[in-house]
Amino acid sequence: MQSEESRYDRGLDSMRAIFGPGIESALKGLAATSPDLVRCLVEFPFGDIYPRPGLDLKTRELLTVAALTVLGYPQGELKDHVRGALNVGCTPDQILEVILQMAVYAGFPAALEAVKTAASVFGGRSSPE
Amino acid sequence: MQSEESRYDRGLDSMRAIFGPGIESALKGLAATSPDLVRCLVEFPFGDIYPRPGLDLKTRELLTVAALTVLGYPQGELKDHVRGALNVGCTPDQILEVILQMAVYAGFPAALEAVKTAASVFGGRSSPE
Amino acid sequence: MQSEESRYDRGLDSMRAIFGPGIESALKGLAATSPDLVRCLVEFPFGDIYPRPGLDLKTRELLTVAALTVLGYPQGELKDHVRGALNVGCTPDQILEVILQMAVYAGFPAALEAVKTAASVFGGRSSPE
Amino acid sequence: MQSEESRYDRGLDSMRAIFGPGIESALKGLAATSPDLVRCLVEFPFGDIYPRPGLDLKTRELLTVAALTVLGYPQGELKDHVRGALNVGCTPDQILEVILQMAVYAGFPAALEAVKTAASVFGGRSSPE
Amino acid sequence: MQSEESRYDRGLDSMRAIFGPGIESALKGLAATSPDLVRCLVEFPFGDIYPRPGLDLKTRELLTVAALTVLGYPQGELKDHVRGALNVGCTPDQILEVILQMAVYAGFPAALEAVKTAASVFGGRSSPE
Amino acid sequence: MQSEESRYDRGLDSMRAIFGPGIESALKGLAATSPDLVRCLVEFPFGDIYPRPGLDLKTRELLTVAALTVLGYPQGELKDHVRGALNVGCTPDQILEVILQMAVYAGFPAALEAVKTAASVFGGRSSPE
Numbered sequence: 001m002q003s004e005e006s007r008y009d010r011g012l013d014s015m016r017a018i019f020g021p022g023i024e025s026a027l028k029g030l031a032a033t034s035p036d037l038v039r040c041l042v043e044f045p046f047g048d049i050y051p052r053p054g055l056d057l058k059t060r061e062l063l064t065v066a067a068l069t070v071l072g073y074p075q076g077e078l079k080d081h082v083r084g085a086l087n088v089g090c091t092p093d094q095i096l097e098v099i100l101q102m103a104v105y106a107g108f109p110a111a112l113e114a115v116k117t118a119a120s121v122f123g124g125r126s127s128p129e
Numbered sequence: 130m131q132s133e134e135s136r137y138d139r140g141l142d143s144m145r146a147i148f149g150p151g152i153e154s155a156l157k158g159l160a161a162t163s164p165d166l167v168r169c170l171v172e173f174p175f176g177d178i179y180p181r182p183g184l185d186l187k188t189r190e191l192l193t194v195a196a197l198t199v200l201g202y203p204q205g206e207l208k209d210h211v212r213g214a215l216n217v218g219c220t221p222d223q224i225l226e227v228i229l230q231m232a233v234y235a236g237f238p239a240a241l242e243a244v245k246t247a248a249s250v251f252g253g254r255s256s257p258e
Numbered sequence: 259m260q261s262e263e264s265r266y267d268r269g270l271d272s273m274r275a276i277f278g279p280g281i282e283s284a285l286k287g288l289a290a291t292s293p294d295l296v297r298c299l300v301e302f303p304f305g306d307i308y309p310r311p312g313l314d315l316k317t318r319e320l321l322t323v324a325a326l327t328v329l330g331y332p333q334g335e336l337k338d339h340v341r342g343a344l345n346v347g348c349t350p351d352q353i354l355e356v357i358l359q360m361a362v363y364a365g366f367p368a369a370l371e372a373v374k375t376a377a378s379v380f381g382g383r384s385s386p387e
Numbered sequence: 388m389q390s391e392e393s394r395y396d397r398g399l400d401s402m403r404a405i406f407g408p409g410i411e412s413a414l415k416g417l418a419a420t421s422p423d424l425v426r427c428l429v430e431f432p433f434g435d436i437y438p439r440p441g442l443d444l445k446t447r448e449l450l451t452v453a454a455l456t457v458l459g460y461p462q463g464e465l466k467d468h469v470r471g472a473l474n475v476g477c478t479p480d481q482i483l484e485v486i487l488q489m490a491v492y493a494g495f496p497a498a499l500e501a502v503k504t505a506a507s508v509f510g511g512r513s514s515p516e
Numbered sequence: 517m518q519s520e521e522s523r524y525d526r527g528l529d530s531m532r533a534i535f536g537p538g539i540e541s542a543l544k545g546l547a548a549t550s551p552d553l554v555r556c557l558v559e560f561p562f563g564d565i566y567p568r569p570g571l572d573l574k575t576r577e578l579l580t581v582a583a584l585t586v587l588g589y590p591q592g593e594l595k596d597h598v599r600g601a602l603n604v605g606c607t608p609d610q611i612l613e614v615i616l617q618m619a620v621y622a623g624f625p626a627a628l629e630a631v632k633t634a635a636s637v638f639g640g641r642s643s644p645e
Numbered sequence: 646m647q648s649e650e651s652r653y654d655r656g657l658d659s660m661r662a663i664f665g666p667g668i669e670s671a672l673k674g675l676a677a678t679s680p681d682l683v684r685c686l687v688e689f690p691f692g693d694i695y696p697r698p699g700l701d702l703k704t705r706e707l708l709t710v711a712a713l714t715v716l717g718y719p720q721g722e723l724k725d726h727v728r729g730a731l732n733v734g735c736t737p738d739q740i741l742e743v744i745l746q747m748a749v750y751a752g753f754p755a756a757l758e759a760v761k762t763a764a765s766v767f768g769g770r771s772s773p774e
Contacts, residue, residue, distance in 0.1 A: 030241075033248035034225050036310075041237055044302050045749040052294075054742040059704065063743060066708045067750035070715045073202040073589035074238035076245075096550050097699040098708060104690040105712035107494045108557055109590035112546075116592075119549035159628075162635035163612050165439075170624055173431050174362040181423075183355040188317065192324045192356060196363035199328045202589040203625035205632075226312040227321060233303040234325035236752045288757075291764040292741050299753055330460040331718035332754035334761075354421050365623045366428055367461035370417075374463075377420040432620040441613040446575065450614060453579045454621035457586045459718035483679050484570040485579060491561040492583035495686055496719035499675075503721075506678035552697075560689050568681075 008039065011047030018050070018061065018084040061085035062098050069102040069114040078114060082121040092122050137168065140176030147179070147190065147213040190214035191227050198231040198243040207243060211250040221251055266297065269305030276308070276319065276342040319343035323356050327372040328364040336372060340379040350380050395426065398434030405437070405448065405471040448472035452485050456501040457493040465501060469508040479509055524555065527563030534566070534577065534600040577601035581614050585630040586622040594630060598637040608638050653684065656692030663695070663706065663729040706730035707743050714747040714759040723759060727766040737767050 015023045031038040050060055061084050068078040085095050095118055103111035144152045160167040179189055190213050197207040214224050224247055232240035273281045289296040308318055319342050326336040343353050353376055361369035402410045418425040437447055448471050455465040472482050482505055490498035531539045547554040566576055577600050584594040601611050611634055619627035660668045676683040695705055706729050713723040730740050740763055748756035 030244065030248075033251065034229065034244045037225070037229050037232065037240055037244055040229065040232060040302070040306065041241070044298070044306075045237055048298065048302075049746055049749055052742065052745075054738055055707075055746070059707065060746060062700075062704065063708060063711045063746055064750060066711045067715050067747060068238065070712050071201065071236075071238060071750070072587065074242055077238045077241060093699055096553070097697065100550065100553050100556065100697075101694055101700070101705060101708055102712060103494075103553065103556060104694055105494045105496060105709060105716070107490075107492045107497075107587075108561055109492060109584065109587060109593045110494075111553055112557070112593060113590055115546065115550045115553055119546075122549065159631065159635075162638065163616065163631045166612070166616050166619065166627055166631055169431070169435065169616065169619060170628070173427070173435075174624055177427065177431075178359055178362055181355065181358075183351055184320075184359070188320065189359060191313075191317065192321060192359055193363060195321045195324045196328050196360060197625065199325050200363070200588065200623075200625060203629055206625040206628060222312055226310065229310075230307055230313070230318060230321055231325060232752075233307055234322060234329065234752045234754060236748075236750045236755075238750060239752075288760065288764075291767065292745065292760045295741070295745050295748065295756055295760055298745065298748060299757070303753055326754065329717065329752075329754060330458065331716075332758055335754040335757060354424070358421065358424050358427065361424065361427060361623075363623045363625060365458075365619075365621045365626075366432055367455065367458060367464040367621060368623075369424060370428070370464060371461055373417065373421045373424055377417075380420065436617055436620055439613065439616075441609055442578075442617070446578065447617060449571075449575065450579060450582045450617055451621060453582045454586050454618060457583050458621070459716065480570055483682070484568065487568075487679065487682050487685065488565055488571070488576060488579055489583060490682065490685060491565055492580060492587070494716075495690055496713065496716060496722045498682055499686070499722060500719055502675065502679045502682055506675075509678060556689070556693065560685070560693075564685065564689075 007043040007047035009047075010051055011042035011045075014046040014050045015042065017057070018046075018088060019080060020083075020087060057088045058085070058090050061088055061090055062094060065095055065098050065114075066102055069099050069110050070106040072106065072110050072113060075113060075117045078117050079121055082118050086121070092118075136172040136176035138176075139180055140171035140174075143175040143179045144171065146186070147175075147217060148209060149212075149216060186217045187214070187219050190217055190219055191223060194224055194227050194243075195231055198228050198239050199235040201235070201239050201242060204242060204246045207246050208250055211247050215250070221247075265301040265305035267305075268309055269300035269303075272304040272308045273300065275315070276304075276345060277338060278341075278345060315346045316343070316348050319346055319348055320352060320356050323353055323372075324360055327357055327360040327368050330364070330368050330371060333371060333375045336375050337379055340376050344379070350376075394430040394434035396434075397438055398429035398432075401433040401437045402429065404444070405433075405475060406467060407470075407474060444475045445472070445477050448475055448477055449481060449485050452482055452501075453489055456486050456489040456497050459493070459497045459500060462500060462504045465504050466508055469505050473508070479505075523559040523563035525563075526567055527558035527561075530562040530566045531558065533573070534562075534603060535596060536599075536603060573604045574601070574606050577604055577606055578610060578614050581611055581630075582618055585615055585618040585626050588622070588626045588629060591629060591633045594633050595637055598634050602637070608634075652688040652692035654692075655696055656687035656690075659691040659695045660687065662702070663691075663733060664725060665728075665732060702733045703730070703735050706733055706735055707739060710740055710743050710759075711747055714744050714755050715751040717751065717755045717758060720758060720762045723762050724766055727763045731766070737763075 027038050061081060064081045065078065065085055068074055068081060082095055096115065099111050099114045099118060102114065156167050190210060193210045194207065194214055197203055197210060211224055225244065228240050228243045228247060231243065285296050319339060322339045323336065323343055326332055326339060340353055357369050357372045357376060360372065414425050448468060451468045452465065452472055455461055455468060469482055483502065486498050486501045486505060489501065543554050577597060580597045581594065581601055584590055584597060598611055612631065615627050615630045615634060618630065672683050706726060709726045710723065710730055713719055713726060727740055741760065744756050744759045744763060747759065
C-alpha cells in the first residue's frame with residue numbers, strides 16, 4: 001500500500017532525471033490551468049510507470065521517441081523527450097535510428113517531422129556529429 | 130422535403146450561436162479559397178447535425194472538445210470549439226474535465242496539447258478560475 | 259493523501275457501476291497476462307478520473323463513446339462502453355446521436371464502424387427503438 | 388436551391404453505380420439501427436460530393452482507397468470500396484499501386500492490411516491478373 | 517539487378533520533377549542531421565515508387581494530397597506536395613476537390629487544416645481562381 | 646554501391662531471424678496478390694533498416710511493438726512482431742512492459758488491445774509466467 005504523496009514525489013524525481021531541474025517551473029505553468037492534469041501526469045506516467053524495473057530509462061526514452069514519432073502531432077512533447085533521451089544517456093545516433101525505423105511503421109512524413117524536431121534539439125546543444 | 134437555402138441559413142444560425150458573430154468574416158476568408166467546403170461545413174455539421182434534438186448544445190460542444198483532443202492535430206479547430214463551448218455555457222472546469230478524461234483514451238500527449246490550447250483561450254478571456 | 263488500496267477499491271466500484279458485476283471475471287482473465295495493466299486500469303481511469311465531480315457518469319460515458327468512435331480501432335472497448343452507457347442511463351438514441359456527430363469530426367467510416375458495433379449491443383438487449 | 392429529396396435520390400444513384408444494386412438492402416440493414424446516419428451518408432458523401440465534376444469516379448475511388456488504407460481500421464469500408472473501384476472501371480493493378488504508394492505515407496502495416504483486404508475481394512471475383 | 521546509385525539518381529530526378537530544383541538544398545539541410553533518412557527518402561518513395569508505371573504522376577500527387585490530408589499533422593509535407601501537385605500539372609480546383617472529398621473520410625477538421633495549407637500555397641503563386 | 650539482389654537476400658535473412666523459417670511461405674501467399682509490395686517489404690524495412698548497426702535486434706523489436714501498439718489497428722502485424730520479439734530473445738515481461746508504457750502515450754484502449762494480442766501469442770507458446 002502506497003501513499004499518493006510518495007507517488008507524486010517519485011514521479012517528480014523521475015521527471016527531474018529525464019527533463020532536468022527546469023521541469024518544476026514548466027509544471028507550475030501548466031498547473032495554473034489544470035492542476036489535476038499535472039498531478040495525474042506526475043503520478044501515473046512518471047510515478048508509476050517510468051520507475052518500474054524491467055526496462056532501463058534509456059530504453060524507455062527511445063520507446064517514447066518512437067511513440068511520439070508515430071503519433072506525429074505532439075512535436076512539443078517529442079522535443080522534450082529528445083532532450084530527455086539525451087539527458088539519460090542516449091546518443092543522437094540512437095535517437096535518429098529510432099526515428100528512421102519509424103518511417104517503416106508510420107510512414108515518411110512521421111519520420112521527417114520527427115527528424116526536424118530532433119535537429120532543433122541537437123542544434124541547441126553540442127553537435128550531434 | 131427541405132430546401133438547401135434553409136440548411137445553409139440554419140447552419141449559419143448555429144455557427145453564430147457557437148462561435149459568435151465574427152464567424153461570418155472567418156467563413157468569407159475561407160470561401161475565397163474553397164467556397165464549396167464552406168458551404169458543406171455550414172450545411173452538414175452545423176445545418177444538419179448540431180441543431181438536431183437529442184443532445185443539447187453544451188453536450189455537443191463537450192463531445193467536440195473530446196473528439197478534437199483525441200485527433201490531436203487540429204489545435205486551431207480545438208481553440209475555436211473551446212471558445213464555442215464557453216459561449217454556449219460550458220464552464221472552464223467542464224472543458225478541462227473533458228480533456229483530462231481524454232488522457233485515458235488518447236494518452237497524455239493528447240491531453241497536454243489540448244490543455245495548452247485551452248489555456249490560451251482562457252487567458253484571453255476573464256480568468257477561468 | 260490517499261492509499262493505493264482505496265484507489266483500487268474506488269476504481270472497482272466505478273467499473274461495477276458502469277460494466278456490471280461481470281467485470282471482475284473479465285479483469286481476472288486479463289490479469290493472467292498483465293496484472294500490472296489491470297491494476298493501472300482500475301486505479302487511474304476508474305479510480306482517479308471517472309469518480310471525479312464536475313461531469314456526471316452519463317456525460318462521461320458519452321464522451322468515451324465519442325473518443326472510441328474517433329479512434330476507430332478499439333471496437334471491443336467501444337462495445338463495452340456502449341453497454342456501459344446504457345447501464346448508467348444513457349438511451350440508445352443518445353449514443354447514436356454521439357456517433358452521428360462524430361461523422362463530422364472523424365469521418366463516415368468511423369461513424370459506420372461505431373454504428374455497427376452499437377447495433378450489435380442493442381440487438382442483444384431490448385429493442386433500441 | 389435544391390430539395391432534400393433530390394440529394395437523397397442522387398446519392399442513391401451514385402451508390403448504386405459504385406457498390407452495385409445490393410447496396411439498398413445493406414442500407415436498409417443499417418437504417419434499422421440509425422436511419423439518420425444512413426440518410427446523411429446517402430445525401431452528403433454520395434449525393435453532394437461524389438457526383439461533383441472536377442474528378443472522375445475512377446479517380447475518386449482510388450482516392451478513397453488511399454484514404455481508407457491510411458486510416459487502417461475501416462477494413463470493412465475498404466473492402467466495399469475495392470469492390471467499388473473495380474465496378475467503376477479501375478483495374479486491380481491500379482488499386483494495388485495506390486496501396487503500395489500508401490506504404491510511403493502511412494507505413495508498411497497500413498499497406499499490408501490493405502493488400503490482404505484487396506486480395507480477399509480479388510479472390511472472390513475473376514483473377515486480378 | 518539494379519545498383520543503389522541508380523535508385524538514388526532516379527529518385528532525385530523524380531523529386532526535381534515534383535518539387536523543383538530547390539529540393540537539393542532542402543535535402544542537404546536535412547542530411548546535416550540524418551543523411552540516412554535522406555538517402556532512404558530519395559531511394560524508396562521517389563526512386564522506387566513514384567517512377568513506377570501504372571499511375572501517372574498527377575494521380576500520384578493527388579493521392580499523396582489525400583493521404584496527407586487524412587494524416588492531418590504533416591502540414592509541412594502537405595504544403596510541399598500541394599506545390600508538387602501544381603508543378604506536375606494538377607489544377608488548384610483538382611487539389612481542392614481532393615481535400616473536399618477527404619472531409620467524408622477523415623472529417624471536417626482534416627479538410628479545414630488542409631484547405632488553409634493549400635490556400636497558403638495558392639496565395640504565393642498566381643491566383644487559384 | 647549495392648545491388649538489389651543483396652538487399653533482398655539480406656532482408657530475407659533478417660525476416661528469417663525475426664519471424665522464423667515459416668516467413669517464406671507467408672511472403673509467397675502475399676506475393677500472389679502483390680509481388681511488388683513483398684519485394685519492397687523485404688528490401689526496405691528488413692534489408693535496409695533492421696540490419697543497420699546502432700540498435701540491436703531486441704531493441705528494434707521492442708520499438709516495433711511500441712509502434713504497432715500506438716497505431717492500434719494492425720493487430721495482425723503486432724502478433725507477428727510479438728512472436729518476433731520472443732524469437733530474438735525479448736522476454737514476455739519486457740514486451741508487456743512496453744505495452745504498459747504505451748498506455749501513457751496512446752491511451753488505455755491501445756494497451757488493452759495489444760495485451761490481448763500478446764496474450765494470444767504467449768498462450769500458444771510456453772507460459773509467459
